[in-house]
Amino acid sequence: MSKLIDPFGRTVSYLRVSVTDRCNYRCTYCMSENMTFLPKSDLLTLEELDRLCSAFIRRGVDKIRLTGGEPLVRRNVMSLFRSLGAHVKKGDLRELTLTTNGSQLAKYAHELADCGVKRINVSLDSLDAKKFESITRWGKLADVLNGLAAAKDAGLEVKINAVALKDFNENEVDEIIAWCGKEGFDLTFIETMPMGEIDEDRTDRYLPLSILKEKIRSKWDLKATSYQTGGPADYFTVQETGKRIGFITPLTHNFCESCNRVRLTCTGKLYMCLGQDDWKDLLAPLRMSESDEALMSAIDEAISRKPKGHDFIIDRPGAAPAVSRHMSVTGG
Numbered sequence: 001m002s003k004l005i006d007p008f009g010r011t012v013s014y015l016r017v018s019v020t021d022r023c024n025y026r027c028t029y030c031m032s033e034n035m036t037f038l039p040k041s042d043l044l045t046l047e048e049l050d051r052l053c054s055a056f057i058r059r060g061v062d063k064i065r066l067t068g069g070e071p072l073v074r075r076n077v078m079s080l081f082r083s084l085g086a087h088v089k090k091g092d093l094r095e096l097t098l099t100t101n102g103s104q105l106a107k108y109a110h111e112l113a114d115c116g117v118k119r120i121n122v123s124l125d126s127l128d129a130k131k132f133e134s135i136t137r138w139g140k141l142a143d144v145l146n147g148l149a150a151a152k153d154a155g156l157e158v159k160i161n162a163v164a165l166k167d168f169n170e171n172e173v174d175e176i177i178a179w180c181g182k183e184g185f186d187l188t189f190i191e192t193m194p195m196g197e198i199d200e201d202r203t204d205r206y207l208p209l210s211i212l213k214e215k216i217r218s219k220w221d222l223k224a225t226s227y228q229t230g231g232p233a234d235y236f237t238v239q240e241t242g243k244r245i246g247f248i249t250p251l252t253h254n255f256c257e258s259c260n261r262v263r264l265t266c267t268g269k270l271y272m273c274l275g276q277d278d279w280k281d282l283l284a285p286l287r288m289s290e291s292d293e294a295l296m297s298a299i300d301e302a303i304s305r306k307p308k309g310h311d312f313i314i315d316r317p318g319a320a321p322a323v324s325r326h327m328s329v330t331g332g
């Protein structure tokens, strides 16, 4: 079957799937404390998500990341990992992975490894228990640290994702870099993106990574690498620890030229760009018939609408978010 190639010649080979918009945390930059989530009856079943993912695999997608909301709080989600893992074992999916807040990893790390997951991204913005509680509102640092220990024990490679936040963790970066080095984790810093209404103004916490990178360089020896994950981060090796450090800079540096991804929500909407509102419904063609014909033509039509890039701007105080949906709808 033909590959998915967009109007700008970019091959789409990476699918991110938000399996739920719900989460057991309420990170202040991601959600407001009182969120209205989708009724559970609107969600695609796990079997339908598997069918959609399998259709993308047949069209050349070779990397799938499950995310959310918190993917590991969706009931029975391991059955989806297991069925997608079968594609990894057969060799038609190169990588199956997830982005998680880590709170449920103590329970699931070994099973994830057993399903064929090799690397995971775990979000962690502070190593200080009180600060961690304040940023996640409902989280406990100890749960994540236990989860990370289980991930290591299961042989999973871990990359820590930390959102860089002014007056929150900017003075903790050296400690986080040293800790990742000691634990054997790679690390990526992310800029806050203007997605969805939250309880505060994101401009107050916005920390351009260009500034953070210079600060880190004054203390650590960063060597540029050509390492690519199929993601938008710019990677360096921290010479002192031997681990990688990446910077995801959607606002200070536009990474769209090499975009190879699309994002599927748990209700079957396909977003062709994280930073744009356009989406294509895949639920109706999926449910229309047991054959995948209508689904395949809907996917082709969607890819033909993939835009050149996003228009994130965050330096206008009080401005409305660039896109109205929260990151948890389409996943990070």
Ligand code: SAM
Pocket (backbone or CB within 6 Å): 023, 029, 030, 067, 068, 069, 070, 071, 099, 100, 101, 121, 122, 123, 161, 162, 163, 190, 191, 192, 193, 194, 195, 327, 328, 331, 332
């Ligand atoms: N719950 C999981 C987690 O936290 O890893 C997966 C979903 S979460 C939406 C994925 C990533 O998006 C996390 O690393 C989180 O820190 C990041 N994120 C959420 N809202 C963001 C925003 N507005 N700007 C930048 N990153 C954001």
Ligand code: SF4
Pocket (backbone or CB within 6 Å): 023, 024, 025, 026, 027, 030, 031, 068, 069, 070, 101, 123, 328
């Ligand atoms: Fe939940 Fe992840 Fe959003 Fe935090 S960043 S509220 S853990 S979805």
